[in-house]
Amino acid sequence: MTQPATTPEPVTIGIVSVSDRASSGTYQDKGLPALHDWLKRALHNPITFEPRLIPDEQERISATLVELAGMGCSLILTTGGTGPSPRDVTPEATLAVADKEMPGFGEQMRRISLHFVPTAILSRQVAVVRGSSLIINLPGQPKAIAETLEGLKDGAGEQLVPGIFAAVPYCIDLIGGPYLQTRDAVCKAFRPKSAAR
Numbered sequence: 001m002t003q004p005a006t007t008p009e010p011v012t013i014g015i016v017s018v019s020d021r022a023s024s025g026t027y028q029d030k031g032l033p034a035l036h037d038w039l040k041r042a043l044h045n046p047i048t049f050e051p052r053l054i055p056d057e058q059e060r061i062s063a064t065l066v067e068l069a070g071m072g073c074s075l076i077l078t079t080g081g082t083g084p085s086p087r088d089v090t091p092e093a094t095l096a097v098a099d100k101e102m103p104g105f106g107e108q109m110r111r112i113s114l115h116f117v118p119t120a121i122l123s124r125q126v127a128v129v130r131g132s133s134l135i136i137n138l139p140g141q142p143k144a145i146a147e148t149l150e151g152l153k154d155g156a157g158e159q160l161v162p163g164i165f166a167a168v169p170y171c172i173d174l175i176g177g178p179y180l181q182t183r184d185a186v187c188k189a190f191r192p193k194s195a196a197r
């Protein structure tokens, strides 16, 4: 297990599960536990989680993202509602509250996901910056959370396709958030040498 280079700073992270059926109790939500568990595994930083379980309603999703960004979440991860069906509106709700689009995250997630399912191209997931928050959409399948964040490894743990989380700590540095430190066995963060502490 890698040790953190410096004492890890605390971070507040919003986790948002967007699902009509999970939010109405038709099935048990697996999105929030999957996000929570992956982030606890990946980061040395002490995390305050702000969890939200909401239906696929555009206004509600945008309002939740605005609330979480306003209360100081450096990172907000959503899961669900990225597909083509009429109720899938998470990307629209996310773009509606964006200061800047970060298209590389969506591109890389679809690239990674194609190694797992041919329907990866059906996910319209986006990432944006709002103020000093990075907001990233993940697909709704609970297993897609680790797949996209962590990427693809071979049987020996060697990274074949980098997960998107490798770029998240430096992005958060650049927008003025805390210095995130990852556990290399889960996700090796990349920063330019000049930015590493």
Ligand SMILES: Nc1ncnc2c1ncn2[C@@H]1O[C@H](COP(=O)(O)OP(=O)(O)OP(=O)(O)O)[C@@H](O)[C@H]1O
Pocket: 017, 018, 019, 020, 021, 022, 027, 028, 029, 030, 031, 032, 056, 080, 081, 082, 083, 085, 139, 140, 141, 142
């Ligand atoms: N929060 C969740 N908890 C558990 N399983 C989920 C969750 N979200 C999605 N899934 C699973 O992944 C599948 C695809 O997710 P998708 O977001 O397309 O759901 P959906 O068909 O739009 O329905 P809903 O919004 O009611 O979850 C679902 O059919 C379900 O099996």
Ligand SMILES: Nc1nc2c(c(=O)[nH]1)N[C@H]1C(S)=C(S)[C@@H](COP(=O)(O)O)O[C@H]1N2
Pocket: 079, 080, 081, 082, 083, 084, 088, 112, 113, 116, 117, 119, 120, 121, 122, 123, 124, 138, 139, 140, 141, 143, 144, 145, 147, 148
């Ligand atoms: N890594 C990964 N990406 C994935 C999937 C998956 O199982 N794993 N499912 C795909 C499918 S079937 C769909 S329809 C889209 C959109 O899913 P969402 O509407 O649940 O967000 O994500 C795609 N991306």
